Amino acid sequence: MTGPFSTATIIVGLLVAVWALVYLVMNKRVDRYLQVATLGLAAMFVILAVGGIVQMMGTDKDLARAEFVGYLLLSPLIPVGGWWWAKNDETRWGAGVLLVVGLVMPVLVVRIQQVWAGV
Amino acid sequence: MSEHVKARTNQGFGRVLVVVYAIFAVGATARSVIQITQRLDEAPVAYVLSAFAAVVYIVATIALARGNRTSRKVAYVAIGIEMAGVIVIGALSLLVPDAFPRATVWSTFGSGYLCIPLILPPLALWWLRRTE
Numbered sequence: 711m712t713g714p715f716s717t718a719t720i721i722v723g724l725l726v727a728v729w730a731l732v733y734l735v736m737n738k739r740v741d742r743y744l745q746v747a748t749l750g751l752a753a754m755f756v757i758l759a760v761g762g763i764v765q766m767m768g769t770d771k772d773l774a775r776a777e778f779v780g781y782l783l784l785s786p787l788i789p790v791g792g793w794w795w796a797k798n799d800e801t802r803w804g805a806g807v808l809l810v811v812g813l814v815m816p817v818l819v820v821r822i823q824q825v826w827a828g829v
Numbered sequence: 830m831s832e833h834v835k836a837r838t839n840q841g842f843g844r845v846l847v848v849v850y851a852i853f854a855v856g857a858t859a860r861s862v863i864q865i866t867q868r869l870d871e872a873p874v875a876y877v878l879s880a881f882a883a884v885v886y887i888v889a890t891i892a893l894a895r896g897n898r899t900s901r902k903v904a905y906v907a908i909g910i911e912m913a914g915v916i917v918i919g920a921l922s923l924l925v926p927d928a929f930p931r932a933t934v935w936s937t938f939g940s941g942y943l944c945i946p947l948i949l950p951p952l953a954l955w956w957l958r959r960t961e
Contacts, residue, residue: 776863776867777863780859780860780862780863781859784855784856784859787855788852788855791848791851792848795844795847795848795851796844799840799844801840801841801844803840803841803842803843803844803845804844806842806844806845807844807845807848809845810845810848810849810852811848814852
């Protein structure tokens with residue numbers, strides 16, 4: 711849960727946030743490229759969820775398992791829901807939605823890592 | 830769609846507001862389900878309050894996202910309750926910490942969530958006024 715893949719999810723989340731911020735400032739609608747990036751971020755969280763749950767089942771380490779699984783299963787919903795909510799918007803604020811998504815996802819990864827560590 | 834008013838709560842900046850509310854709704858609900866099913870006896874007051882906060886966030890999210898005349902009224906009520914909740918629980922958690930052995934989303938004015946729970950309701954009320 712603390713390997714390079716988790717780090718990559720944090721980086722991609724922040725990239726989506728910066729990208730969306732640029733569109734927001736430039737008064738640009740969310741385009742196909744930013745949509746693909748957001749869905750890519752969602753896909754990474756699906757992989758993180760599968761990997762995390764497999765890792766959890768293979769260990770008897772002491773951690774809050776219900777919380778851990780809850781975070782992992784629900785987190786992909788945020789970029790998927792955000793993508794759908796942003797793509798139906800005709801103003802710059804679609805990018806505002808993806809800015810929020812891009813900032814929240816890295817925080818979630820850190821929180822998931824804390825639960826994994828037993829904090 | 831005669832029920833729709835001119836300015837919609839779910840357009841423009843409202844779009845961002847809805848997504849923030851939605852994240853709080855999902856997070857608070859998930860947390861609350863785990864707390865109540867797994868360890869309600871630890872801190873029943875705090876955990877029931879968490880569940881109540883979750884319901885408030887769900888109602889506010891749906892009301893803001895729908896953006897018609899009825900939902901605007903619902904949004905005012907839900908966000909008013911949210912505002913009162915974060916102020917009262919925030920103050921109580923500092924004055925009588927013993928009553929809250931476990932944190933709720935509104936404890937210490939939502940400081941565990943960058944004080945976003947305290948910022949959200951005035952922002953949402955401002956937005957409701959602006960789109961009236």
